[in-house]
Amino acid sequence: MTPDRLDHIFSALADPTRRAILARLALGTTSVTELAQPFDISGPAITKHLKVLERAGLVIRGREAQWRPCSLNAGPLKEATDWLERYRQFWEGSFDRLAEYLKEVQTNGEQDG
Amino acid sequence: MTPDRLDHIFSALADPTRRAILARLALGTTSVTELAQPFDISGPAITKHLKVLERAGLVIRGREAQWRPCSLNAGPLKEATDWLERYRQFWEGSFDRLAEYLKEVQTNGEQDG
Numbered sequence: 001m002t003p004d005r006l007d008h009i010f011s012a013l014a015d016p017t018r019r020a021i022l023a024r025l026a027l028g029t030t031s032v033t034e035l036a037q038p039f040d041i042s043g044p045a046i047t048k049h050l051k052v053l054e055r056a057g058l059v060i061r062g063r064e065a066q067w068r069p070c071s072l073n074a075g076p077l078k079e080a081t082d083w084l085e086r087y088r089q090f091w092e093g094s095f096d097r098l099a100e101y102l103k104e105v106q107t108n109g110e111q112d113g
Numbered sequence: 114m115t116p117d118r119l120d121h122i123f124s125a126l127a128d129p130t131r132r133a134i135l136a137r138l139a140l141g142t143t144s145v146t147e148l149a150q151p152f153d154i155s156g157p158a159i160t161k162h163l164k165v166l167e168r169a170g171l172v173i174r175g176r177e178a179q180w181r182p183c184s185l186n187a188g189p190l191k192e193a194t195d196w197l198e199r200y201r202q203f204w205e206g207s208f209d210r211l212a213e214y215l216k217e218v219q220t221n222g223e224q225d226g
Contacts, residue, residue, distance in 0.1 A: 004129075006127075006129075006132070007127050007129065008127075010126040010127035011123070011124070013119075013123040013196075014120050014121075014122075014123035014124035015120060016117075016119075016120065019119070019196075026199075026200065026203065074200050074203030074204035074206075075204055077197050077200045077203070077204055078204040080193075080197055081194060081197045081201075083126075084193055084194045084197070085194070086139075087135070087139065087185075090139065090185060090187030090190070091187040091188055091190055091191040093187075
């Protein structure tokens with residue numbers, strides 16, 4: 001995977017409207033008009049967000065119908081997760097240390113009581 | 114978690130230099146000078162990248178020493194992964210479908226041969 005590809009994916013995810021669009025598409029394929037309904041933003045703004053999502057490969061627009069249905073393509077989300085997974089040991093490590101600390105505090109508390 | 118927080122995290126990850134900084138910090142705490150060495154960019158540019166990473170909570174700068182050591186803070190990477198995990202069924206679903214298709218193609222090929 002080129003670094004560029006991860007740039008596009010993470011960049012596409014860095015916006016609440018775009019994440020909401022993905023959440024909507026997770027429920028099923030829909031039209032741009034339907035997609036725009038819950039958002040208080042203009043048609044052109046939705047189109048712009050869709051272009052960012054398409055560039056990242058997260059949304060696929062059908063060509064078979066005049067309304068060009070939008071669908072979720074989850075593959076790039078797996079790529080992002082694969083990159084993040086390399087760091088799992090670090091966050092699990094810190095939670096382990098927190099758990100150890102809390103256990104220690106609790107044990108000391110019991111000894112004191 | 115506020116949407117804002119995920120915006121900062123994903124935005125911080127959408128740059129190859131910032132991802133490389135995190136990879137370097139995964140090896141251990143270091144100074145900004147050492148951190149800048151492998152990159153062909155200016156000191157101010159590194160400082161700017163560090164500010165974006167700090168805002169996302171991914172990098173913590175020590176205050177105990179004059180050289181203000183930089184450390185990785187992996188917690189926000191877990192938050193990003195938690196968000197992505199909601200979509201796991203979608204990418205696993207598509208890979209399952211691909212695996213089924215490939216199996217089918219292979220089986221048909223064997224029958225033909």
